[in-house]
Amino acid sequence: MSDSSLLAHFAKKLQAGDCKLTPRREHVLRVMLENKDKHLSAEEVYNLVKLRAPETGLATVYRTLELFSEHDIIHGMDFGDGRKRYELVDPADDGHHHHHLICTRCGKIMEVDEDLLEHLEHKISSKYDFQIDDHQLKVFGLCRDCQKKKKP
Ligand SMILES: [Zn+2]
Ligand SMILES: [Zn+2]
Ligand SMILES: [Zn+2]
Structure with missing residues (x-):
């Protein structure tokens, strides 16, 4: 758009x-x-x-x-x-939002465009009888640049 x-x-x-x-x-x-x-x-x-x-x-x-x-x-x-x-x-967006990768060193935020949680969602809804409308996933770590800087 x-x-x-x-x-x-x-x-x-x-x-x-x-x-x-x-x-x-x-x-x-x-x-x-x-x-x-x-x-x-x-x-x-x-x-x-x-x-x-x-x-x-x-x-x-x-x-x-x-x-x-x-x-x-x-x-x-x-x-x-x-x-x-x-x-x-x-x-x-169908309501299931993308995920975020957060670099704890430089603060960069990257997006993961795929859901990737379908398997987990399926298990949750069948085991706990819970209807999932949305979820948020934040993954903390080091981005590519910061990983390079870390190495000698
Ligand atoms: Zn989902
Ligand atoms: Zn970084
Ligand atoms: Zn985002």
Whole structure:
């Protein structure tokens, strides 16, 4: 999906929840769209929004990110460094989200696009009679670059 159709898609989602995509909110949404592959913290979003709209306050960015989370436009996640990070919800996502690999040395976050948990899910649902809607997997370790640096 192109950025402009994604923007329209998310604007519709807001409208469905009786909210409008105001110019301020649009700045935040565009920053999220331009950094689709990253996992930005609220402060990082704020710094990028300020480049486009210098009058924006940090509280506004926080509120907007909260609003977007409530409307399932973005996901907030904690990768263990105490800062909440955000990413856009992929409209093509069937609800089972991708997994994250987190480098404990440089903080890089990589994505695993496959589910890979079907076997586990099947076992859980049959053994515990539990209907799985979603799950999150975070894998901590060292990225390729940091592994190289570690070696003499
Ligand atoms: Zn799954
Ligand atoms: Zn690393
Ligand atoms: Zn992600």
